[in-house]
Amino acid sequence: MSKILITGGAGYIGSMLCTKLLEEGHTVTSVDLLKYDKGSLNHLYHNKNFKLICDDIRKVNLMKKLIRKHEIIIPLAALVGAPLCEKFKKDAISTNLGSIKTLCKYATKKNRVIYLTTNSGYGIGEKNKYCDENSPLKPISLYGKTKCDGEDLVRSKIKNHVCFRLATVFGHSYRMRSDLLVNNFVYTAIKKKKLILFEPHFRRNFIHVRDVVSAIIFTMKNFNVMKNDVFNLGLSTANISKIMLAKKIKKQYKNLQIKIITNRKDPDKRDYFVSNKKIEKKGFKAKISLDRGIAELIQIFTNDKNKVINNY
Numbered sequence: 001m002s003k004i005l006i007t008g009g010a011g012y013i014g015s016m017l018c019t020k021l022l023e024e025g026h027t028v029t030s031v032d033l034l035k036y037d038k039g040s041l042n043h044l045y046h047n048k049n050f051k052l053i054c055d056d057i058r059k060v061n062l063m064k065k066l067i068r069k070h071e072i073i074i075p076l077a078a079l080v081g082a083p084l085c086e087k088f089k090k091d092a093i094s095t096n097l098g099s100i101k102t103l104c105k106y107a108t109k110k111n112r113v114i115y116l117t118t119n120s121g122y123g124i125g126e127k128n129k130y131c132d133e134n135s136p137l138k139p140i141s142l143y144g145k146t147k148c149d150g151e152d153l154v155r156s157k158i159k160n161h162v163c164f165r166l167a168t169v170f171g172h173s174y175r176m177r178s179d180l181l182v183n184n185f186v187y188t189a190i191k192k193k194k195l196i197l198f199e200p201h202f203r204r205n206f207i208h209v210r211d212v213v214s215a216i217i218f219t220m221k222n223f224n225v226m227k228n229d230v231f232n233l234g235l236s237t238a239n240i241s242k243i244m245l246a247k248k249i250k251k252q253y254k255n256l257q258i259k260i261i262t263n264r265k266d267p268d269k270r271d272y273f274v275s276n277k278k279i280e281k282k283g284f285k286a287k288i289s290l291d292r293g294i295a296e297l298i299q300i301f302t303n304d305k306n307k308v309i310n311n312y
């Protein structure tokens, strides 16, 4: 069993990951400021193998000590999303990139680092492009840039690492987000009964949050065959356009009205197919379908009246 340090453990991916790693018997320490959902780790405090340090990952001395005490490090804490990073530019750079510089400075060959970035820099301005890990990443937002620069640092400075370029994540988490595309479409469908789409044929790739967690656990178990490489991580059957996604939701939520407007551009210029073959060849394949995720989200947004606290 491993000693694992997860920054941003209270977040959308982190709270699901901490839960699963503890179930598997690992010891987990998380550093998180609990910026959004204060209760997303409440179900874990009973576990003697879990510790939350409610503090800032930008504190170099704190992180230096923790990096030395832990074998596996999964740095998830970040200001996530383009609008949030635009609003808090300095914090975006110090959090998303500064913390990775600290990690690169103090990690030794004893550490194994698993780093997640976004694949949103692929396919910018190249309609219907098929992207693999050799396609250039050309992020347009500050968020995308800080994450891509973080990946470059990890790949060049950390002796033992695996990097993932993630598709847009969907599904339920202890820290819910309704700003991610699938979650947002289902949320809007339930709350407004109407979806307004612009640039409806833009394609994206998606993955369920539980599949992200499974991929990380797969990587920990197969580190030697994965190490020092970068992998796209998405569900291969979910390379679909916004209109196809809206129609999938309508199949399960008949009340939905879909309206297409032509006078608005999508600021997120992604329009691409993403190949996940490289990780699939290593033996990991994302499995949870969009239809299952949509069914799950319909239940949540219909029945849970708690307000979702988004990042912006």
Ligand SMILES: NC(=O)c1ccc[n+]([C@@H]2O[C@H](COP(=O)([O-])OP(=O)(O)OC[C@H]3O[C@@H](n4cnc5c(N)ncnc54)[C@H](O)[C@@H]3O)[C@@H](O)[C@H]2O)c1
Pocket (backbone or CB within 6 Å): 007, 008, 009, 010, 011, 012, 013, 014, 031, 032, 033, 034, 035, 036, 055, 056, 057, 058, 075, 076, 077, 078, 079, 080, 095, 116, 117, 118, 119, 147, 166, 167, 168, 169, 175, 177, 180, 311
């Ligand atoms: N969700 C996605 O679709 C997606 C896609 C690609 C990559 N990622 C990456 O995965 C990681 C996790 O994303 P998420 O969706 O779980 O985001 P999230 O916003 O839900 O979680 C981020 C967590 O970091 C914490 N945090 C922020 N600044 C901090 C600081 N200075 N000190 C301590 N804690 C701090 C927040 O409190 C929050 O709990 C991020 O690095 C993100 O870039 C996510």
